[in-house]
Amino acid sequence: MKITDVKLDVLVWPRFDRPFWTSINEVGQVSELVVRLRTDDGIEGIGEAHGGSIHHFDYQGVPRMSGAAAAIVELLGPLVIGEDPLDNERLWQRMFALTFSKGWARAGFSRREIMTAIAAVDIAVWDIKGKAANMPVFKLLGGFRDTVPCYVTGGYYQDGKSLSDLASECRTYVGMGYNAIKLKIGGVSVGEDVERVAAVRDAVGPDIDIMVDVNEGYDVPTAIAAARALEPLNIRWLEEPVHWYDHVEGLRQVADATSIPIASGEQALHRWDARDLVMRGGIKIMQFDCTRSAGITEVLKIAGMCATQNVNLALHHDPQIHGHVVAAMPNGEILETFPDATRDPIWEELFTVRPEIVNSEMKLLDRPGWGLELNEDTLQKRGVKSVL
Numbered sequence: 001m002k003i004t005d006v007k008l009d010v011l012v013w014p015r016f017d018r019p020f021w022t023s024i025n026e027v028g029q030v031s032e033l034v035v036r037l038r039t040d041d042g043i044e045g046i047g048e049a050h051g052g053s054i055h056h057f058d059y060q061g062v063p064r065m066s067g068a069a070a071a072i073v074e075l076l077g078p079l080v081i082g083e084d085p086l087d088n089e090r091l092w093q094r095m096f097a098l099t100f101s102k103g104w105a106r107a108g109f110s111r112r113e114i115m116t117a118i119a120a121v122d123i124a125v126w127d128i129k130g131k132a133a134n135m136p137v138f139k140l141l142g143g144f145r146d147t148v149p150c151y152v153t154g155g156y157y158q159d160g161k162s163l164s165d166l167a168s169e170c171r172t173y174v175g176m177g178y179n180a181i182k183l184k185i186g187g188v189s190v191g192e193d194v195e196r197v198a199a200v201r202d203a204v205g206p207d208i209d210i211m212v213d214v215n216e217g218y219d220v221p222t223a224i225a226a227a228r229a230l231e232p233l234n235i236r237w238l239e240e241p242v243h244w245y246d247h248v249e250g251l252r253q254v255a256d257a258t259s260i261p262i263a264s265g266e267q268a269l270h271r272w273d274a275r276d277l278v279m280r281g282g283i284k285i286m287q288f289d290c291t292r293s294a295g296i297t298e299v300l301k302i303a304g305m306c307a308t309q310n311v312n313l314a315l316h317h318d319p320q321i322h323g324h325v326v327a328a329m330p331n332g333e334i335l336e337t338f339p340d341a342t343r344d345p346i347w348e349e350l351f352t353v354r355p356e357i358v359n360s361e362m363k364l365l366d367r368p369g370w371g372l373e374l375n376e377d378t379l380q381k382r383g384v385k386s387v388l
């Protein structure tokens, strides 16, 4: 089998009327890069990527193809066309080698842009592998189970949002059947955040799991203070508590100072970043995002490394892809989901066929590959006519 064609769609949704805030960043818009690889025997593989490196558009009024998309057109597409998509390791190494080849920096892409591009292509390669084997990817990867526990990410800061608004938002999730909810913290004082989390605990009762996500909003002493203040509220994990510049050793200090397990990994680019978080950062929950960086081929290595250290996987974002990895592995713990369509219209609009989430569980579909069908109307409507 050979790859004959690489097709790209850069999808951009309109800005939200009421942006969502984490501790220090606005989530004001979403976008997704969709790659389709065609093969000479008629299989089409779907790959997806998201993240900061595909958010560059509307430059001086001209829609501009994102860095990751451009990296696929200029660098990765020519590398994989004519190659056998079943050889995912060989293709991955060829693509990754671009990032340390002589003169690579002259291509003008950041490492992150190339790693995001690799993610999209590698994910499409795995769709082809599943379709060629006539089995779902989660089966191909190990098939540990076919349902995955899911949690909601919500509790964002928004203009005018009161404590009772937050509590009723979380009651809505419980009403939808969710039994685990993650809240954003770190955007106000520790005291105010403890009040927010306590209000949610009161609203949902003792049987719902609550996680908190700082999105790198604290220095180490503040993170330790917040962790200790939150301990009585029975928190399942504390996520990315420390500013970006001290995210390994600083994280370790926080991990050593609290009984709340630490989660991190959504910013990691590859297995070596992931290793540092586990071996030196003291995390207990790995959130590597293979739709943002490096793809399935890489997350399999990370999953194995985590298994040796008793670290579980709770992969970040894009549940339609990460659900397969979490389902495949014994150390797959839980999946992040965004049921609020005003926060994640992609989940609502991008597919005509995708798995459903019922009672806090995703049941993987018994369909080859990712099992996804893209909504062509959405591709037309949200696709950006891009220029390099």
Ligand SMILES: [Mg+2]
Pocket (backbone or CB within 6 Å): 213, 215, 239, 240, 266
């Ligand atoms: Mg997070």
